[in-house]
Amino acid sequence: MSAKERILAEIRATGPIPFERFMELALYDRSGFFGGDHLRSEKGGDFLTSPEVSSLFGKTLAAFVEREMERIGEPFQLLEVGAGSGSLLTPLLETVDVDAWAIEISPAARSKLTGLLPGDRILSELPEQVRGVILANELLDNLPMAMAQLIGGGWRERWVGAEEGTLHFVDADPRPEILEWLEGYGGQVPEGGWVEVQLAAHTWLNDALSTLDAGSIVIIDYGDTAENLVPRRSDGTLRTYRAHHLGPHPLDEPGATDITADVNFSALIATAEAAGASVELHRQDDFLAELGLRDRLSQLRHAELEAAQSGDEMERLRLRSLKIEAETLLHPRGLGDFRVLVARV
Numbered sequence: 001m002s003a004k005e006r007i008l009a010e011i012r013a014t015g016p017i018p019f020e021r022f023m024e025l026a027l028y029d030r031s032g033f034f035g036g037d038h039l040r041s042e043k044g045g046d047f048l049t050s051p052e053v054s055s056l057f058g059k060t061l062a063a064f065v066e067r068e069m070e071r072i073g074e075p076f077q078l079l080e081v082g083a084g085s086g087s088l089l090t091p092l093l094e095t096v097d098v099d100a101w102a103i104e105i106s107p108a109a110r111s112k113l114t115g116l117l118p119g120d121r122i123l124s125e126l127p128e129q130v131r132g133v134i135l136a137n138e139l140l141d142n143l144p145m146a147m148a149q150l151i152g153g154g155w156r157e158r159w160v161g162a163e164e165g166t167l168h169f170v171d172a173d174p175r176p177e178i179l180e181w182l183e184g185y186g187g188q189v190p191e192g193g194w195v196e197v198q199l200a201a202h203t204w205l206n207d208a209l210s211t212l213d214a215g216s217i218v219i220i221d222y223g224d225t226a227e228n229l230v231p232r233r234s235d236g237t238l239r240t241y242r243a244h245h246l247g248p249h250p251l252d253e254p255g256a257t258d259i260t261a262d263v264n265f266s267a268l269i270a271t272a273e274a275a276g277a278s279v280e281l282h283r284q285d286d287f288l289a290e291l292g293l294r295d296r297l298s299q300l301r302h303a304e305l306e307a308a309q310s311g312d313e314m315e316r317l318r319l320r321s322l323k324i325e326a327e328t329l330l331h332p333r334g335l336g337d338f339r340v341l342v343a344r345v
């Protein structure tokens with residue numbers, strides 16, 4: 001059964017479903033976008049993440065892991081949640097000697113990760129206790145979220161219903177927990193504006209913090225504070241990706257597209273602070289620069305020049321491609337504009 005057939009069957013059985021349930025089925029059901037045999041996060045896949053762009057991402061984050069190892073000492077574990085193809089862990093583990101685990105729910109990603117880690121280091125959920133660093137790159141933007149729209153000055157939820165096999169948004173009374181989240185983090189939304197209500201991200205961070213005895217959680221994703229997201233609220237930030245490009249409307253081809261939205265970092269900061277963590281929010285370019293990526297970039301520029309002067313064309317091309325990758329990670333209007341939340345306990 002395709003993801004769409006599965007969604008239609010559920011709507012036939014129960015009536016319209018909340019958007020987060022639609023997103024869960026569209027992304028994580030057996031025939032969902034992450035549920036099948038396709039590995040989505042790789043160069044030939046549907047989207048290109050920082051670790052897929054460059055091994056320098058994992059190598060640079062290794063410096064953060066080393067600092068945390070110095071800060072909290074042994075025992076120390078590194079966990080990556082939503083580890084995808086292992087493109088972050090691979091260069092990181094070449095750079096720093098640390099006990100590592102991957103948490104993944106996609107069968108295709110789990111299978112790929114067996115080339116990197118022993119089977120008992122590939123988990124489907126966080127263990128009960130962690131001491132070290134928990135990394136999540138482009139995970140929270142994919143967690144199921146509810147959809148709300150401001151109509152006549154009041155909030156309405158947008159659920160998913162069906163008519164003659166076509167999915168469409170259905171008006172619904174907002175649930176109390178949705179209203180509470182909107183009041184805290186919806187921001188100044190214009191009439192008709194859309195907000196993605198990210199309660200699953202809140203639950204994920206709470207759970208991760210409650211497992212962490214000492215160390216830090218690093219969340220890297222697109223998004224911004226509630227205030228800075230206001231200019232994007234007229235249409236909202238919900239969107240799809242397919243084959244590296246923006247895809248069709250999220251209701252049009254469930255299972256065949258990546259459904260995602262900007263992460264509301266104000267809500268995550270509040271969650272982390274309420275759990276007693278100390279919190280920092282950075283831009284990705286600043287975060288990576290502070291960990292040494294800009295220095296590495298100038299070394300690459302010098303080395304490329306030297307290779308050109310010595311006539312070593314192969315080496316010049318290798319260094320040039322590394323340099324371009326580093327620049328991509330730091331691009332102020334691209335990956336450099338991602339946010340990095342560090343929550344320490």
Ligand SMILES: C[S@@+](CC[C@H](N)C(=O)[O-])C[C@H]1O[C@@H](n2cnc3c(N)ncnc32)[C@H](O)[C@@H]1O
Pocket residue numbers: 034041049050051052081082083084085087103104105106109124125136137138139142143
């Ligand atoms: C956009 S991909 C990012 C992959 C990788 N972090 C990267 O940057 O290339 C999101 C990944 O998170 C995984 N994922 C989603 N929800 C998850 C959960 N609750 N626990 C573990 N993995 C999850 C998906 O299967 C998918 O592989």
